[in-house]
Amino acid sequence: MVTEFRHERPPMPLGKVIGSGASRIVHECVQDPSLVIKVPKTLEHAGTKSERDYIQNYDTQSVNYLEWTIWNAVKDTKYEKDFCPCICLTAEGYLVMKRAEVPLCESGDIKSLRRRLRHELCMADIGGTRNFGLYNERPVLIDYGIHLNKTALMHIKNHTKGKR
Ligand SMILES: Nc1ncnc2c1ncn2[C@@H]1O[C@H](COP(=O)(O)OP(=O)(O)O)[C@@H](O)[C@H]1O
Ligand SMILES: [Mg+2]
Numbered sequence: 001m002v003t004e005f006r007h008e009r010p011p012m013p014l015g016k017v018i019g020s021g022a023s024r025i026v027h028e029c030v031q032d033p034s035l036v037i038k039v040p041k042t043l044e045h046a047g048t049k050s051e052r053d054y055i056q057n058y059d060t061q062s063v064n065y066l067e068w069t070i071w072n073a074v075k076d077t078k079y080e081k082d083f084c085p086c087i088c089l090t091a092e093g094y095l096v097m098k099r100a101e102v103p104l105c106e107s108g109d110i111k112s113l114r115r116r117l118r119h120e121l122c123m124a125d126i127g128g129t130r131n132f133g134l135y136n137e138r139p140v141l142i143d144y145g146i147h148l149n150k151t152a153l154m155h156i157k158n159h160t161k162g163k164r
Contacts, residue, residue: 012092023040037094079121082140083140083141
């Protein structure tokens with residue numbers, strides 16, 4: 001269930017850029033340094049022809065919606081701890097997420113989290129080290145704007161906290 005969708009708010013001031021992927025550029029949050037803001041890339045962010053082609057052909061905005069949807073699916077389940085928490089999706093389509101520490105190299109903990117998410121939630125396409133971080137000293141996935149299949153969603157629902 002979506003817990004918070006802010007329809008009306010003033011434009012959110014973006015702090016300095018702290019990361020970038022194929023679909024999003026990630027900024028510090030000026031008001032709260034414990035948060036980051038994921039902004040869908042537009043053509044103005046494209047430096048190369050292949051980046052331009054990708055942004056032209058791919059709905060980068062949908063990635064934030066998918067991430068927000070997955071966060072709301074895993075929240076209050078045993079999988080919550082494996083995902084970097086999202087705070088809100090803004091009217092501009094920006095996603096506000098907790099800031100994680102992004103490690104430079106892969107640890108055994110990250111490897112085992114990736115293996116578990118692939119195996120238990122069929123998340124085949126979760127990428128390398130830069131899509132993982134440490135939050136409250138635990139490894140978490142920070143880039144999960146992907147489609148989950150229905151079996152995985154059912155599996156998550158069956159692991160709601162407190163459910164016997
Ligand atoms: N929650 C976060 N905390 C700290 N850095 C982040 C966070 N989310 C993303 N980043 C940084 O921004 C980069 C791009 O973000 P990501 O979500 O992977 O975008 P994309 O979906 O476009 O690949 C990441 O590789 C990481 O360096
Ligand atoms: Mg990424």
